[in-house]
Amino acid sequence: MTGEPFAPLTVGVVLAMAVVTYLTKAGGLWLLGRVDLSDRAAAALDALPGAVVVAILAPAVVTAGPPTWLAAGVTVIAARRTGSVLAALLLGVGTTVFFRTAF
């Protein structure tokens, strides 16, 4: 947050994220050889990343105005058509800037 390259709290949070992430990566190999995961638990875990992304997006998009809705539409279409992250981002951000300036 300051001019320092590393803030102690930030480093602590980053390392905690690293530990938690490694536990999930190693945990499947270790734990799931010993415990059987039910199909529905597996389906729920599989659905979580998408649900997190949608939960982040929904309030931001719903409470935004028409420029953001249009830009969101452009971003999704561009992502599906081009398959390129950067192209979709540039088109989406460009659309936002354009509509905010135009209206």
Next chain:
Amino acid sequence: MSSDPDPDGGGVDEVRFGPTGVRDGYLRCVPVALGVAGYGVVFGVLAREAGLSVAEATLMSATVLAGAAQLVAVELWADPVPVVAVVGTTLVVNLRYLLMGAALRPWFRHLAPRHAYASVFFTADENWALTMGELRSGSRQGAFLLGSGLAVWSFWVVATVVGATAGSLVGDPARYGLDFALTAVFLVIATELWEGRSTVAPWAVAAAVAVLTEAALPGRWYVPCGALAGALTVVIRRDG
């Protein structure tokens, strides 16, 4: 999950772990890692915008190595850092790695534990998929995950440095569009996670619960509430 070949049926116990597998994995993954690098640049820029230094953003990419979780963390980042929300959401987003690690078991249980547990650090969505394809097609290269993961890791870390450095250089002129950039990244991730009609119900529930929770509760509670509601929808539909 249950579509793995019979672990004892195809000479899986001959799984090897050596430099050839590392090299093959790395080289085969380079084209995929180039795509990952695109996300890495974006992550670097957005991490810088959120208040992380170049060094901190790079440390995160080098030690966490989980694209979606890192972008979610940056979205939640504030001053002071909401520690519980960031670490807790990281866990929730990454729980799917449990399934991916379990899928590696038929091959990895034949490796020395130090090889297996060092390799899984380098699990990312992209190289895991590549590795599963390789192993299922009969390859006995146990080091393929490590090699392909090193490709993803090296491109991801370098791209983060590039993005964060560029994010330091672009000042206010680019800023007015950048508040949409994080939304746009999640929209792109959502299109990649979209699995057709089965995705409609959990996502609709996640969105509705998130919007209602956001109006009712302070802070970031709408993220775990919406996400858990969406995941529960999947469970309930399977029962119904």
